[in-house]
Amino acid sequence: MGRVSAARRPKGSIRERGNSLQVRLYAGQDPVTGKPVYLVDTVRGTDVAAYRKAENKLAEFRTQVNKQRSAESSVELSFALDEWLRTSDIEDSTRKTYVGYIERTIKPAIGGQPVKKVNARMMESLYTELRRCRARCDGKPYIEKHKSRDSHDCAEKKCKAHKCSGMAASTVRQIHSILSGALGAAARWEWIDTNPALMARRPKQKPPEPDPPTPAQAARLVEEAFRMDDDWGTLVWLVMTTGMRRGELCGLRFNRLELDTEMIHLRRNWVGGKEKDTKTHQIRRIALDSETMTLLREHRARVAERVRSLGGEFTDDLFVFTGTRTPDHKEPYSPNAVTQRYKDMADRLSIKTHLKQLRHYSATELLTAGVDLRTVAGRLGHGGGGATTLRVYAAWVAASDRKAAEILGSRMPKRVRN
Ligand SMILES: [Zn+2]
Ligand SMILES: [Zn+2]
Structure with a gap:
């Protein structure tokens, strides 16, 4: 590394252009636009003296x-x-x-390392460190947060001692x-020869583990959701029957409910406090059953009345x-609030589950x-293809297969053992 390879060593050219000479040398890529940059100058005349000038x-x-x-090359x-x-x-x-x-x-x-020195080994050792402790502590005990600025006895004040917790693999x-993106750019900009991130090993991704609620839990x-209030009940019902994503649910407007054709059109997503289009392959219209349609019509009427009663x-x-x-209803439900409310509700019922599992519930029930x-x-x-999608499919099929086995098992005649 470090030195400019022979193939890339700048040679440059001198060309006759009418009554003058054009000197031109490739100077690398523009770090911003990625376009090649050339140094260019013109020398008058085409005689020996002009050529000498051009060479200089x-x-x-x-x-x-x-x-x-x-x-x-010393870029950090x-x-x-x-x-x-x-x-x-x-x-x-x-x-x-x-x-x-x-x-x-x-x-x-x-961050202070020169990009040229960042290599797969350095990255892998960082990942190992982070998996051990996100604060990358040296293993010696220390106080993470003092309860007071004045001198005090930490044990007495119960200041927060550091406890190592590793970063999640994901x-x-x-x-x-992130490193791969930045180092890939550094390679394109010719600050380094190759992107070391392509060689570095990253932690394995945990396979998705669908653990959907059982039909009885669902x-x-x-039931509990409807007991809390009808709006909330309708929301939980809708997620359960459609398996829609949280962002899609929060971004849903009434004009996406096709009451006459009994379809729901999902194309907008509510992410990070902003509305954005669902990824193209995820735009879809899905059919709704008549019970869901009834609930949605009632919900619409209820909301209309409430909005009017508020003078809107x-x-x-x-x-x-x-x-x-x-x-x-001018603002969407905050995605985090939906998740939290659902979690609190499940906790009250002593059901260990979270909102995302409703999506798995729909999938495995249908399968x-x-x-x-x-x-x-x-x-x-799911648009098909893609490693993530394939892994989710596999997990759904496995979960559904487990269920099928249980159903079959429960219907088999009980054997009497002597
Ligand atoms: Zn302290
Ligand atoms: Zn630590």
């Missing part, structure tokens, strides 16, 4: 480019990360997450993809579900009932 100019250019290269990882973030097209909520990991985790650990994988959950006007643009603090995988995947908005 070219030598000057080479010195300039070499200087620039050696300056670039922090700078590469900043430049990559600045020049890439990343969705807002993702960007926020990335900035968090970059500032809190990556930069303090290896988080470390995210850190890896019945209790939906009911329009189809309003959100179908909203939090208690925004009874005018167990004999609906084919393609239809199920379509309903749940």
Whole structure:
């Protein structure tokens, strides 16, 4: 590494252009646009003296480019990360997450390293460290947070002592993809020869483990939800029967409910406090059963009445579900609030589950009932292909198979053992 390879050593060219000479030298890629940059100059005349001048100019250019290269070779990882973030097209909520990991985790650990020195070994050792302790402590006990600034006895004040907790494999994988993005850009910009992240091993991804509620638990959950209030009951019912994503649920407006054709049209998503289009392959219309339709019609009428009673006007643009603090339905239900409310409800019923499992519930129930995988995947908005999708399918089929076995088992005549 370090030196410029022969193939890339700048040679440059001198070409006759009418009555003058054009000197031209490739100076690498523009770090921002990724386009090639050339140093260009013109020397008057085409005689020997002009050629000598042109040669001198070219030598000057080479010195300039070499200087620039050696300056670039000392670029720190922090700078590469900043430049990559600045020049890439990343969705807002993702960007926020990335900035968090970059500032809190990556930069303090290896941000000061020259990009040329970052290698697979360095990355892997960082990942191992993070899996052991997210604070990357040295193993000696220390107080994480003091209860007071004045001198005091920590034991007496019960100041918070550090306890190692490793980062989740999925988080470390995210850190890896940030490093891979930034180092890939550094390679494109010719600050390094290759992207070391391509070689580095990242922690394995845990397979999805669907643990959907049993039909009996699902019945209790939906019953309790309706007991709490009709809006909430309708929400839980809808997620259970459609398997829609939380973002899709929160982003749902009345104009997406096709009351006459008994379909629901999912194309918007509520992510990170913003409305955005669902990934193209996930846009879908799904059929609703008549019970669900009845509930939705009732819900619509209820919301319309409430909005009017508040002096507002009911329009189809309003959100179908909203939090208690925004009874005018102009704001969507906060995704986190939905998750929390569902979790609290399940806890009260002593059912260990969370909202996401309702999606698995829909999938496995349909598969167990004999609906084919393609239809199920379509309903749940999986476009097919892709490693993640395939792993989820496999998990659904396995869960549904387990259920099928249980059903069969429960219907077998009991054997009497002597
Ligand atoms: Zn203390
Ligand atoms: Zn620690």
